[in-house]
Amino acid sequence: MEKRAVTIKDVARRVGVSVSTVSRVLNHSSYVSPETEQLVLNAIEELHFAPNQIARGFVNKKTSTIGLIIPDVSNPFFSDVARGVEDYAIIDGFGTILCNSDWRSEREAMYLDLLRGRWVEGVIIVGSRSSAADLTRAIGSVPYVLVERLMVGSGPSVWTDNRRGGALATSHLYERGWRTFAHISGPPDSPSATERRKGFLDGMRRESVTAYEIFEGDYRVQSGLDIGQRIFARGKAPEGIFAANDLMAIGVMQAAAQAGVRIPEDVAVIGYDNIAPTDYTSPSLTTIDQPGYEMGRAALSILLKRLHEPHTATAEHIEFEPRLMARNSTRKAT
Amino acid sequence: MEKRAVTIKDVARRVGVSVSTVSRVLNHSSYVSPETEQLVLNAIEELHFAPNQIARGFVNKKTSTIGLIIPDVSNPFFSDVARGVEDYAIIDGFGTILCNSDWRSEREAMYLDLLRGRWVEGVIIVGSRSSAADLTRAIGSVPYVLVERLMVGSGPSVWTDNRRGGALATSHLYERGWRTFAHISGPPDSPSATERRKGFLDGMRRESVTAYEIFEGDYRVQSGLDIGQRIFARGKAPEGIFAANDLMAIGVMQAAAQAGVRIPEDVAVIGYDNIAPTDYTSPSLTTIDQPGYEMGRAALSILLKRLHEPHTATAEHIEFEPRLMARNSTRKAT
């Protein structure tokens, strides 16, 4: 702290050239004689010099930093997204400021302010539940990409067709022969949850099923557990349960184990997201795959494209296909 | 983007005062007559002016940004640490730049360069496997805190006594009555892995057990699965298996399920870390708790203290107690 960080001046002095020359070898902005270039490179190495991005951004208004707002890194799906963003951001020399919003609109807005103050070049916002108006206002003029959230104006976004995914899950249960159903939905203000629920209803309608119930969860293990306990405490449980995400599905499986309900012999369970732990559960959990890592990567690529070509106003939208991952929790024992 | 942001100059011109006056009302750094102050405030409001944090940090060398280098956010233990750091950093207005090193020394060094370039005020480095020399060199003069990694010079750090944790796990297996053991260690260049392994050997020695084997894993599920398959393919499996982290323990449990080996009836398994999924496995996984969230928080508090009081050279060290979380994977069926 006390000792001043090494600057371009130190390097210049060390080699005995001007700062401009050092700057030139740093940016390859103009020809420099091979010998001096080598000298400069050596000095940079020896002094352990790293150009001050702050000052750099000060000049050409580029901070090489982006913001990433996700609800919660502790959630495996979002940590996958984060990893996808970060892995590819670094390739282009971008640093990523991580923000956990806890799905709260105010925190999102607060972080957006913080990010704007740091002059991030762009922002990736994942799973926002803010109203379109709030979100637009908070974003301001910062280039952005939305993930798992669509906006009416159809801004740039990355999305999987959650409605189709929900229908996929439901059809799978039906095709395997189950005839009474329950859906444990996510929180009502979550766009993905709403769509998955619609998908469930689509499935019910298509197969003309009327024997179904919907419970409202909050995407966390505990709510799956609670609802599962309620379901299994009653006399007749539904044959097939579609939880709107894997964490709640895991909660349901725990409740089943406690209640002595066997999966999949007595009840089939399907989740959503395909987070890593679904492979470890016993039985392994059938789920709908949503490729978090690739989605993060895609979001970043859209954002970078926007930054490099600010004038193409096309709001790019990348959509991923939900995929069924059939595992043992829905295996028909026939 | 196109339109130049409004600066302090614009405000000054608007009111007809100097920039310093505006600066003064912004920072309350000195007295300003109430009338001019009001005028300035009005202008700020009208022009929708927000001070440029970059320029501000440029002047007083405070970026209000820290760096966090972890091996991999996708790993639940590290994402917990990240959450702990971030949650408390934001309270003091600090942004956190997230970096995934994949345990690789070069990536760590590269990120450190990137962070230094962004003039982060400090860095938290988690689970580094770099040599002390490399690490010291890469860090340079940036204030830092190490988590799950000790340095000979005993810099500031957050740590749990992994050796004791390893011994704890081993003793637990012994006390529950198992008499032949296997340890699946982490990668040999990982300090925590080495310590846990020592703890295992401590336990073996104390109980005078000679019937044990050590397998070398890499902290990932797959290696637990592979090693588990090797173990169960042979005739006689050890009675108690201590995996150096939960992910490998989960792999072992999968291998057991495949091989028809029952847990805990035939083989007991204990992990390390107490990541969330250990609660979902079937049977639930006994493990040693390492409080990632609190460790992250502690690391941040040490770092902030260093930043606020740069002169107190005391290298603070916070140590957490490993705790046994006894669950069903080691329940003796007696």
Place this chain on the structure above:
DNA sequence: TTGTACGCGTTATCAC
């Protein structure tokens, strides 16, 4: 009480 001038680290634009 308020204004002037300088510096922070870097790049771009001129000269040489």
Place this chain on the structure above:
DNA sequence: GTGATAACGCGTACAA
């Protein structure tokens, strides 16, 4: 090929 210098937005001694 290389060097000197203005400029970026803001804070702060120092001057008035």
